[in-house]
Amino acid sequence: MTSQNCLQADVVINGAGMVGGALAVLLAQAGLNVVVLEAQDQSPDMLISELPSQLDAGYQPRVSALTLASQIVLERVGAWQAMQAWRVTPYVGMQVWDGMGSGKISFNAAELHEPYLGHIVENSVTVAAIYQAMQSYDEITLLTGVQMTALSAPDRQGGRVVSLSNQEQCYALVLIGADGAESRTRQLAGIPATAWDYGHHALVTTITTEKPHEWQCWQRFTEDGPLAFLPLAGGVEGHQVSVVWSTSPEHAQQLMSLSDEAFCQALTQASDTCLGQVMTTDPRHAINLRQRHAHHYVERGVALAGDAAHTIHPLAGQGVNLGFLDVAALAEVLIDASEQQLPLGSLEVLRRYQRLRRSDNLRMSATMELFRRLFGDRPAPIRLLRSSGMNFVNRLSPVKNHLAMMAMGVKGDLPKFAQRGV
Ligand SMILES: Cc1cc2nc3c(=O)[nH]c(=O)nc-3n(C[C@H](O)[C@H](O)[C@H](O)COP(=O)(O)OP(=O)(O)OC[C@H]3O[C@@H](n4cnc5c(N)ncnc54)[C@H](O)[C@@H]3O)c2cc1C
Numbered sequence: 001m002t003s004q005n006c007l008q009a010d011v012v013i014n015g016a017g018m019v020g021g022a023l024a025v026l027l028a029q030a031g032l033n034v035v036v037l038e039a040q041d042q043s044p045d046m047l048i049s050e051l052p053s054q055l056d057a058g059y060q061p062r063v064s065a066l067t068l069a070s071q072i073v074l075e076r077v078g079a080w081q082a083m084q085a086w087r088v089t090p091y092v093g094m095q096v097w098d099g100m101g102s103g104k105i106s107f108n109a110a111e112l113h114e115p116y117l118g119h120i121v122e123n124s125v126t127v128a129a130i131y132q133a134m135q136s137y138d139e140i141t142l143l144t145g146v147q148m149t150a151l152s153a154p155d156r157q158g159g160r161v162v163s164l165s166n167q168e169q170c171y172a173l174v175l176i177g178a179d180g181a182e183s184r185t186r187q188l189a190g191i192p193a194t195a196w197d198y199g200h201h202a203l204v205t206t207i208t209t210e211k212p213h214e215w216q217c218w219q220r221f222t223e224d225g226p227l228a229f230l231p232l233a234g235g236v237e238g239h240q241v242s243v244v245w246s247t248s249p250e251h252a253q254q255l256m257s258l259s260d261e262a263f264c265q266a267l268t269q270a271s272d273t274c275l276g277q278v279m280t281t282d283p284r285h286a287i288n289l290r291q292r293h294a295h296h297y298v299e300r301g302v303a304l305a306g307d308a309a310h311t312i313h314p315l316a317g318q319g320v321n322l323g324f325l326d327v328a329a330l331a332e333v334l335i336d337a338s339e340q341q342l343p344l345g346s347l348e349v350l351r352r353y354q355r356l357r358r359s360d361n362l363r364m365s366a367t368m369e370l371f372r373r374l375f376g377d378r379p380a381p382i383r384l385l386r387s388s389g390m391n392f393v394n395r396l397s398p399v400k401n402h403l404a405m406m407a408m409g410v411k412g413d414l415p416k417f418a419q420r421g422v
Pocket residue numbers: 014015016017018019020037038039040063064065066146147148178179180181183184185202204244287305306307308314316317318319320321322323
């Protein structure tokens with residue numbers, strides 16, 4: 001199903017965020033021809049060249065805690081080195097405590113014989129480094145300011161014709177939806193998703209604290225939701241902290257309306273003064289949190305990855321880490337299929353990807369939901385049990401270390417591109 005004025009691609013990726021961009025590079029490295037569509041009209045050159053001055057001027061409000069598995073994927077993509085040169089913050093410990101009880105768990109890299117547990121990275125740094133990596137491959141055509149307007153039914157091999165907002169068309173052996181939570185690809189492919197509100201908004205900003213963060217993440221479960229302090233490098237070295245405060249929409253609105261001084265006081269109190277007084281704050285941003293899970297990740301000629309397939313609560317900082325594991329699994333499946341000359345868009349090929357990722361992602365979604373419910377405002381006996389459980393796990397080093405290694409992405413059934421030393 002091809003015509004002369006139709007672009008041809010092995011793979012069309014809709015969405016050049018962290019997930020779509022990283023996937024494009026891994027596929028291009030294997031010689032596949034990739035067209036990437038990005039709705040935002042952003043020049044990649046400007047995005048890359050303006051980043052250093054933006055970083056000098058301050059911190060970006062959106063950050064992600066990246067696991068070792070994500071780091072390995074980003075190293076394969078060729079983005080990690082640039083990210084390190086721009087700004088990444090390793091963290092060596094994590095302190096989690098129950099603000100309504102006496103429960104506490106602490107994780108420590110040294111106990112796991114690792115140099116760190118992970119890195120806090122501004123999302124703009126990760127995106128710019130991936131864009132820079134994309135520029136090294138002639139196999140990648142990046143079209144910015146372009147959206148999908150229609151999607152044909154699959155041909156016999158699963159191939160699809162994608163109609164674009166610039167009036168062009170593109171034929172793809174397979175279309176990947178990496179266009180985030182409100183995925184247009186998911187809608188056009190008719191893939192249903194279950195979604196519900198967590199009843200939480202995440203308030204994000206950057207602060208300076210009186211005491212040094214000691215390269216630790218700090219998370220307190222409050223009656224309204226989890227409050228996380230994530231360490232940042234640079235600035236007043238050791239005192240810059242990224243905040244993710246998940247709370248009810250009403251409380252978030254109230255916090256948004258406070259003066260900077262009153263907000264710093266509210267944060268100092270809500271954090272149990274774990275880092276002393278909160279001294280300064282950057283502007284605040286509130287984000288509505290919803291959980292979504294696509295009923296299936298694949299259709300003939302279409303697969304979903306990252307937030308297009310699943311969005312989860314940020315309380316354990318796992319959203320894009322799951323996305324990078326999707327990238328690693330999907331790249332492996334598509335490259336294997338291409339080497340075996342199998343049709344990339346066939347259900348036989350794409351279902352292999354779904355088998356590799358869907359149950360793991362569902363398990364993580366369910367765990368986040370359990371945590372959110374367990375740490376809501378619960379009756380006293382549940383609070384007691386919760387605190388005892390945390391303290392029990394904290395004393396049980398093998399269980400605690402196993403949990404930490406799973407969360408870091410160094411244990412478990414990882415796709416090849418996310419494994420150390422493969
Ligand atoms: C407050 C908060 C804190 C978080 N903290 C963490 C954390 O610590 N660790 C972690 O792992 N995760 C975290 N996450 C989750 C993480 O931000 C997401 O999982 C991640 O951004 C998803 O990446 P993505 O590339 O799949 O989607 P997106 O980042 O949404 O990118 C999608 C891309 O597609 C483009 N696009 C959208 N629609 C279209 C269209 N119709 N056509 C073409 N292009 C389109 C967009 O412009 C964008 O470039 C957090 C989330 C929140 C809200």
